[in-house]
Amino acid sequence: MRDNISLIETPPMNCSKCRREAIIYQRYSGMHLCSEHFTDSVESRVKREIRKHHWIEHGDTIGVALSGGKDSTSLLHFLIKTFGHRPDITILAITIDEGIAGYRDLSETEVIARRYGVPWHTASFAEEYGTTLDGIVAGQGGDDRRSCSFCGVLRRRLVNRIARENGCTKLAFGFNLDDEAQSVMMNVLRGDTERLTMTQRDNPGMIPRIRPFAVIPEREVALYAHLHVGSLADHGCPYAHNALRGDVRRLLNEYTWQHPATKFAVRTLGKEMQGRSTGPVLTPEICPKCGEPAFGTCRTCAVLDEVKQDKRT
Ligand SMILES: [Zn+2]
Numbered sequence: 001m002r003d004n005i006s007l008i009e010t011p012p013m014n015c016s017k018c019r020r021e022a023i024i025y026q027r028y029s030g031m032h033l034c035s036e037h038f039t040d041s042v043e044s045r046v047k048r049e050i051r052k053h054h055w056i057e058h059g060d061t062i063g064v065a066l067s068g069g070k071d072s073t074s075l076l077h078f079l080i081k082t083f084g085h086r087p088d089i090t091i092l093a094i095t096i097d098e099g100i101a102g103y104r105d106l107s108e109t110e111v112i113a114r115r116y117g118v119p120w121h122t123a124s125f126a127e128e129y130g131t132t133l134d135g136i137v138a139g140q141g142g143d144d145r146r147s148c149s150f151c152g153v154l155r156r157r158l159v160n161r162i163a164r165e166n167g168c169t170k171l172a173f174g175f176n177l178d179d180e181a182q183s184v185m186m187n188v189l190r191g192d193t194e195r196l197t198m199t200q201r202d203n204p205g206m207i208p209r210i211r212p213f214a215v216i217p218e219r220e221v222a223l224y225a226h227l228h229v230g231s232l233a234d235h236g237c238p239y240a241h242n243a244l245r246g247d248v249r250r251l252l253n254e255y256t257w258q259h260p261a262t263k264f265a266v267r268t269l270g271k272e273m274q275g276r277s278t279g280p281v282l283t284p285e286i287c288p289k290c291g292e293p294a295f296g297t298c299r300t301c302a303v304l305d306e307v308k309q310d311k312r313t
Pocket residue numbers: 015016017018019020033034035036037
């Protein structure tokens with residue numbers, strides 16, 4: 001985490017916008033920024049992105065997927081600061097307990113939600129699916145190579161249902177620019193044309209998802225968190241080490257050192273590719289098995305079937 005924050009130590013530089021001491025150098029903009037102008041820079045870019053996509057509108061109830069880490073906590077902070085005074089906008093927090101021993105501490109998340117004065121809703125894999133992520137990995141003989149993809153599918157479905165049941169009109173995720181660029185790059189490296197060119201379609205049962213921090217690099221979200229939300233327990237998922245994502249993260253970070261705008265370019269590439277698929281367009285359906293919205297085959301039920309099979313063998 002240390003290098004993510006990357007505070008400027010020597011020599012002290014002045015902010016490019018005022019005379020105060022800079023705390024960060026934005027390589028891609030060529031600007032040194034003080035704490036105040038750095039905060040302005042982050043918040044104004046996020047606001048611009050929200051306006052551009054009409055992500056937050058009059059009457060919205062925004063469910064923030066709150067893990068308690070720096071990204072989602074910073075997002076909650078930003079949303080309360082920016083929209084908390086608006087009587088026409090409601091903000092609440094949703095936390096999913098995947099059942100990973102030593103990773104998710106719900107009491108920490110509850111404290112954060114209470115600090116920001118938002119209602120807090122929680123749900124667990126154990127109650128919803130009758131198994132935990134630890135149980136799923138154990139069922140695979142301890143092989144955790146696919147745990148991130150299983151976990152993602154199961155989490156997405158559960159957070160969507162909780163949001164829908166609590167009247168959310170938007171679901172907000174703390175994904176940052178690095179997450180977005182990594183996802184695009186992973187699809188490129190897998191040669192997954194289908195994912196890259198997929199058309200994002202509406203399904204009435206699926207709450208529209210927004211990612212306001214997708215334009216902010218991870219190290220800036222970390223610095224924003226450091227300045228505004230204080231220290232957070234960052235346990236790190238014990239299953240994350242095996243994923244392709246780790247390799248892609250290193251690759252992008254190294255390349256960005258020489259070419260500072262790379263992550264922005266990769267994200268733009270991903271957005272430009274979306275909707276270009278010439279294959280059949282999947283129609284939104286309700287899964288006959290679980291009753292939840294799906295496109296084509298329900299991925300949640302497919303994962304649950306596979307996991308049950310592992311238990312039997
Ligand atoms: Zn300044």
